[in-house]
Amino acid sequence: MSDKVEHYGCMALFGTGSALIEAVRTLQARGYRELEVYTPCKLDELDRLLQPPSHRVAWAAFAGGAIGGIGTLALEYYAAVISYPIRVGGRPFASWPAFIPPALEMTFLFAAGAAVLAMLIGNRLPQWYHPVFHVERFVRVSQDEFALVVNAQSGEDTEHILGLLRSLHPLSIDQVPR
Amino acid sequence: MTAHRPGNAYSAISARVSYLALQHPHSRPWWLAMIVALLLSGWFVVGVIVLLARGVGIWGIDIPVAWAFAITDYVWWIAIGMAGTFISAALFLTRQSWRSSLNRYAEAMTVFAVSVSGLFPIFHLGRPWFFYWLAPYPNRMDVWPQWRSALVWDFFAILAYLLVSIMYWYVGLIPDLATLRDRAATRGKQVFYGLLALGWRGEARHWQRFESLSLILAGLAVPLVFSVHSMVALDFSEGMLPGWHSTIFPPFFVGGAFFSGFAMALVLGIPLRYWFGLQDFITDTHLDKLAKMMLAAGLFVDYGYAVDIFMAYYSGDRYEIAGIAARLGGAYGWVFWTVVACNVMSIQLLWSPRIRRMPVVVFVIGLLVLVGMWLERFMLIVGSLYHGYLPSSHGMFYPTQWDIAFLAGSMGLFLLMFLLFIRWLPVLSMVELRKLATPEEGAGS
Numbered sequence: 185m186s187d188k189v190e191h192y193g194c195m196a197l198f199g200t201g202s203a204l205i206e207a208v209r210t211l212q213a214r215g216y217r218e219l220e221v222y223t224p225c226k227l228d229e230l231d232r233l234l235q236p237p238s239h240r241v242a243w244a245a246f247a248g249g250a251i252g253g254i255g256t257l258a259l260e261y262y263a264a265v266i267s268y269p270i271r272v273g274g275r276p277f278a279s280w281p282a283f284i285p286p287a288l289e290m291t292f293l294f295a296a297g298a299a300v301l302a303m304l305i306g307n308r309l310p311q312w313y314h315p316v317f318h319v320e321r322f323v324r325v326s327q328d329e330f331a332l333v334v335n336a337q338s339g340e341d342t343e344h345i346l347g348l349l350r351s352l353h354p355l356s357i358d359q360v361p362r
Numbered sequence: 363m364t365a366h367r368p369g370n371a372y373s374a375i376s377a378r379v380s381y382l383a384l385q386h387p388h389s390r391p392w393w394l395a396m397i398v399a400l401l402l403s404g405w406f407v408v409g410v411i412v413l414l415a416r417g418v419g420i421w422g423i424d425i426p427v428a429w430a431f432a433i434t435d436y437v438w439w440i441a442i443g444m445a446g447t448f449i450s451a452a453l454f455l456t457r458q459s460w461r462s463s464l465n466r467y468a469e470a471m472t473v474f475a476v477s478v479s480g481l482f483p484i485f486h487l488g489r490p491w492f493f494y495w496l497a498p499y500p501n502r503m504d505v506w507p508q509w510r511s512a513l514v515w516d517f518f519a520i521l522a523y524l525l526v527s528i529m530y531w532y533v534g535l536i537p538d539l540a541t542l543r544d545r546a547a548t549r550g551k552q553v554f555y556g557l558l559a560l561g562w563r564g565e566a567r568h569w570q571r572f573e574s575l576s577l578i579l580a581g582l583a584v585p586l587v588f589s590v591h592s593m594v595a596l597d598f599s600e601g602m603l604p605g606w607h608s609t610i611f612p613p614f615f616v617g618g619a620f621f622s623g624f625a626m627a628l629v630l631g632i633p634l635r636y637w638f639g640l641q642d643f644i645t646d647t648h649l650d651k652l653a654k655m656m657l658a659a660g661l662f663v664d665y666g667y668a669v670d671i672f673m674a675y676y677s678g679d680r681y682e683i684a685g686i687a688a689r690l691g692g693a694y695g696w697v698f699w700t701v702v703a704c705n706v707m708s709i710q711l712l713w714s715p716r717i718r719r720m721p722v723v724v725f726v727i728g729l730l731v732l733v734g735m736w737l738e739r740f741m742l743i744v745g746s747l748y749h750g751y752l753p754s755s756h757g758m759f760y761p762t763q764w765d766i767a768f769l770a771g772s773m774g775l776f777l778l779m780f781l782l783f784i785r786w787l788p789v790l791s792m793v794e795l796r797k798l799a800t801p802e803e804g805a806g807s
Contacts, residue, residue: 230566288589289522292522293526299579302575307565309568312561323544326376327373328373
């Protein structure tokens with residue numbers, strides 16, 4: 185085994201959201217784009233700094249809802265008109281008003297299901313292994329601390345990045361092994 | 363707004379809420395409740411076995427009263443679920459930040475109540491093992507569900523509601539499960555919560571999608587709630603019985619659903635905050651607001667009772683009039699007057715702000731409302747069936763011990779699930795509570 189450990193990046197932990205945001209601003213001003221930010225809850229400020237929110241989840245919900253609703257109507261039409269028509273009380277085979285309730289419920293179900301899938305797929309979850317979990321103190325990020333990871337792919341010298349992070353006065357600095 | 367904000371910073375929130383799930387304090391009342399829940403659930407299981415062996419004849423149902431306890435239990439339970447979704451979703455969309463202390467256990471209440479309620483229509487089928495015939499799928503019999511039937515609509519409504527509630531609840535739990543994973547001290551718990559947390563690590567882009575999903579699910583859940591309980595009501599209003607065949611049923615039922623659901627939220631929340639010492643989170647202000655909503659929903663339901671009576675006489679229809687006369691003074695008159703005592707009289711106390719902040723009184727009123735709402739469904743279901751169009755087929759309903767077993771047993775089953783929830787999962791949403799604390803308050807260590 186070689187002595188040289190391949191690194192995923194460098195992690196700095198901060199005690200407050202504003203310290204983290206300040207650090208992101210500073211690093212971005214220095215030209216770092218490969219930043220990963222981990223927080224215990226959503227910070228709206230980060231949307232403006234990192235990347236604007238995408239609407240994929242919303243579109244997935246819309247598509248799912250459309251498939252669920254139209255699909256159910258189509259199924260009802262097929263079942264009640266084509267496959268096995270039964271005349272009930274002289275009503276038309278295609279009883280559209282009566283077809284709406286199941287279609288409505290399936291619209292909700294499929295929209296919700298598609299949105300959940302879009303969130304999981306977009307976030308690449310479940311993903312039980314990730315390099316950041318190697319850092320001992322990372323457990324605090326799901327509780328009360330804020331992590332900033334400068335990805336090693338930025339090609340910078342690790343020592344330089346560590347020095348830069350140190351100048352931001354974080355609570356701790358770690359190298360994230362891969 | 364400061365009054366609604368639990369004054370805890372991030373660390374305190376995480377520590378306090380995870381402590382309950384990881385250390386299991388106050389285990390004596392928990393075990394006592396668990397024994398009761400297990401006994402009742404055992405009774406339920408015995409009931410189910412006897413039902414499967416001997417059929418629905420073990421219940422007191424017969425012609426003309428072919429729907430009684432089981433359907434009453436079903437409507438009662440599914441209604442209780444409705445308010446959980448309402449607290450969680452509608453109050454989220456209307457930015458009522460005080461809901462953050464309530465939404466987790468309210469959502470859990472919804473999931474468990476809907477799970478319990480869905481069992482009743484299936485057991486009522488006569489041959490429960492064929493319940494999947496309700497689903498449309500290509501089969502060798504070459505038949506399809508009857509799409510014009512409210513009972514088929516109801517199947518879709520329950521299915522959608524159950525699955526959406528589970529998704530909504532679970533997605534909201536994911537970041538909190540990650541907190542528990544990170545705080546767990548034993549390997550077993552780390553693996554248990556770790557697997558459930560799906561590897562959540564709180565990346566900024568993940569939060570974006572998470573928030574976007576929360577908003578969409580809330581937006582879907584609100585109309586879903588209204589539609590589901592309307593479908594439940596259509597089971598009745600599509601039926602040609604005096605007292606059932608009425609357009610007021612869907613809104614009346616939705617109002618009743620919120621009414622009983624807020625009552626259950628109070629009945630669960632008050633002991634919960636007492637035992638777990640959560641007064642900082644579920645404050646008197648929360649009880650006050652829940653009680654106000656219970657009062658508002660109750661007044662809507664009371665209006666429904668009045669309109670039901672008024673419309674019968676206004677219509678001039680002799681069967682409707684006879685039905686109402688039987689409701690007020692017939693063999694089941696005592697049910698109606700108990701309903702009035704519970705659902706009309708008792709809630710009037712809640713006009714007083716002082717009473718709304720007395721947990722014991724609000725708890726008792728909540729219990730009365732739950733009893734009243736169960737009896738109200740019994741009144742609407744049995745009260746119409748026993749007194750139909752043909753006087754020759756009027757007849758009474760007498761519950762058997764198995765009717766009681768299923769009612770009590772379903773409560774045990776619900777209690778069992780709720781107890782497991784409060785022992786192993788975070789009873790408050792840590793993520794939601796963190797949002798109330800500003801980032802500056804979240805100073806570490």
